[in-house]
Amino acid sequence: MKRLLPSVLLALLALPAQAEPVAFGLFGDTPYNRWERDNLPDLIAEMDRENLAFVVHDGDIKNGHSICSDEVLQDVLGVFRKSATPLVYVPGDNEWTDCHRSSNGSYDPLERLAKLREWFFPGDLALGQRPLKLQRQSSDPAFAAYRENVRWQAGGALFVGMNLPGSDNNFNGTQRSGGPVAEFIERGAANRAWLAEAFALARRNKLAGILIVIQANPGFEDASNGKPSHGYRDFLIQLREATQTFAGQVVLVHGDTHHHQIDQPMEDPATKKTVKNFTRMETIGSPFFGWVRATVDTTDPQVFRFSPRYWKTRQQAN
Numbered sequence: 001m002k003r004l005l006p007s008v009l010l011a012l013l014a015l016p017a018q019a020e021p022v023a024f025g026l027f028g029d030t031p032y033n034r035w036e037r038d039n040l041p042d043l044i045a046e047m048d049r050e051n052l053a054f055v056v057h058d059g060d061i062k063n064g065h066s067i068c069s070d071e072v073l074q075d076v077l078g079v080f081r082k083s084a085t086p087l088v089y090v091p092g093d094n095e096w097t098d099c100h101r102s103s104n105g106s107y108d109p110l111e112r113l114a115k116l117r118e119w120f121f122p123g124d125l126a127l128g129q130r131p132l133k134l135q136r137q138s139s140d141p142a143f144a145a146y147r148e149n150v151r152w153q154a155g156g157a158l159f160v161g162m163n164l165p166g167s168d169n170n171f172n173g174t175q176r177s178g179g180p181v182a183e184f185i186e187r188g189a190a191n192r193a194w195l196a197e198a199f200a201l202a203r204r205n206k207l208a209g210i211l212i213v214i215q216a217n218p219g220f221e222d223a224s225n226g227k228p229s230h231g232y233r234d235f236l237i238q239l240r241e242a243t244q245t246f247a248g249q250v251v252l253v254h255g256d257t258h259h260h261q262i263d264q265p266m267e268d269p270a271t272k273k274t275v276k277n278f279t280r281m282e283t284i285g286s287p288f289f290g291w292v293r294a295t296v297d298t299t300d301p302q303v304f305r306f307s308p309r310y311w312k313t314r315q316q317a318n
Contacts, residue, residue, distance in 0.1 A: 021297035022155030023050065025085070026306075028058035028092070028215070028255035029285025031076070036289055040079050043311065047291060048084040053154055054132050055085050055291075058255045058283055059092025059165060059215030068099035068107045070115070077119055077127075086125075086132030088159075091116050091148055092215040092255065093166035100174045109174065110183060121147035143190045151198055155296035157209040157248075157303060160198045162191050164214040166256045169231030180230070192238060199242040209249040209296065209303035212239075217256040220265035220280065240266055243278045249303040251279045258285030260292070260308055281306050 025047040031037035047055050061076040062068070073095060080087050096116060099107040126132040137149035150161040169188075173181035180188075195212070202210050218232035228236060243250045243266065261282045266275040279302075284290040290310040296303060 019156030019298055021295055021299075022053045023293065023295050024154070025050065025052050025055035025291050026058065026213075026253055026281070026283050026294055027055065027291035028090075028283040029060045029258050030289060031061065032063040032286035036286060037075075039289065039311070040076075041082070043289070043291060044079065044083050044085075044087075046309075050293065052085050052293075054088060054126065054152075055083065055128075056088045056090065056159075056161070056213050056253070058090050058213050058253055060094045060255060060285070061089075061092065062094050063286070064094045064098050065101070065103045067105045068095060068112055069105060073112075073115065073119065080120075080127045081129075083128035084130060085128055086130050087128040088126045088132070088134070088150065088152075088161055088213075089120050090161045090213050090215055091120070091163055091165060093170075097165045097167045097170045109170070117145070117147045121150075137190060137194050143193065146187070146190045146194070149190065149194045151194075151201075153205075153207070156207060156298035157211060157296045158198055158202045158205075158207050160194070160210065160212045162194060162212065162214050163187060164191060164216050164218070164232070164235060166216045167231075168229055169216060169235075171229075171231035184231070188234060191235065195235075195238055195242065199246055202248065203246065207248060208298040209251065210246070211251040211253060211296070211304060213253045215255055217254055217282065218252075220267075224265070224267050240268075240275065240278075243275055244268070246277065249277050249279070251281055251304050253281050253283065255283045255285050257282065258288070260284045260288070262306055279304070284308060284310065 031040050062072055096109050096112040099109050099112045124133055134150040134152050136147050137143045138147040148163045152159050170184050172179040218236055219229045222228055223236050263280055264274050265280050266278040283292055293307045293309055295305045
């Protein structure tokens, strides 16, 4: 056998390790009303029948004008726990950031976030009946509070959940102006560290892709126009710089604006060219109801594929 040339050997070592394709589900911005809550168990049961490796809810388990009570949060948590498929939940603004609104019951948002951390993120397993072990950022003593920031590997890719909610990522807290508040600054430092670790891990393990799940629409269009939101500016810069130095595919999954879309909105600010290895996928949100079936396949140049599964809306069902 001929000896491989050093350059050929290095190229082979740089190739991502192949893994069996994996299917998973993505949903969010639901339930927003009684009809969606009544049908949520059936939606999850449909995903269970698909033999998925896991499902991820990208935040907003209630609408933005309803009570943030213990009972409301625990009710949806009970549904999530009954999922036969491992279920990973990423917190949204409606269940903590916006809970100070009078229509939400005038709760302290930080108290609500503490309850979410206590109830939805216990131990090192995802919610649901079948175990899926997660690595939580809280295992690092420097970021012990951030139980909601998680990651796991599947199908030759890295999956990452991060707490970046809507309402400008809690930049101003309960104030209409000013800021940034301490909570935003501290969580921002945790998120930056978690994202940097994720890309370092993916490079070290030669993974073919990274899929990151947050709740907020971070405003790629505003960033491209030179007017990034205060709450997401640093995240978008870090995400772009990390993506451009990563050999694989990067996907950002989010909800928040309730418009299912799959596009490539990231631009290089110097060249104004599209960053080709980045894709944004927004999940289906109320008043639309459904989920997105996704696959990760390291033999596919795109690595990730998405297929929406719409249900009838409440209006269509009546």
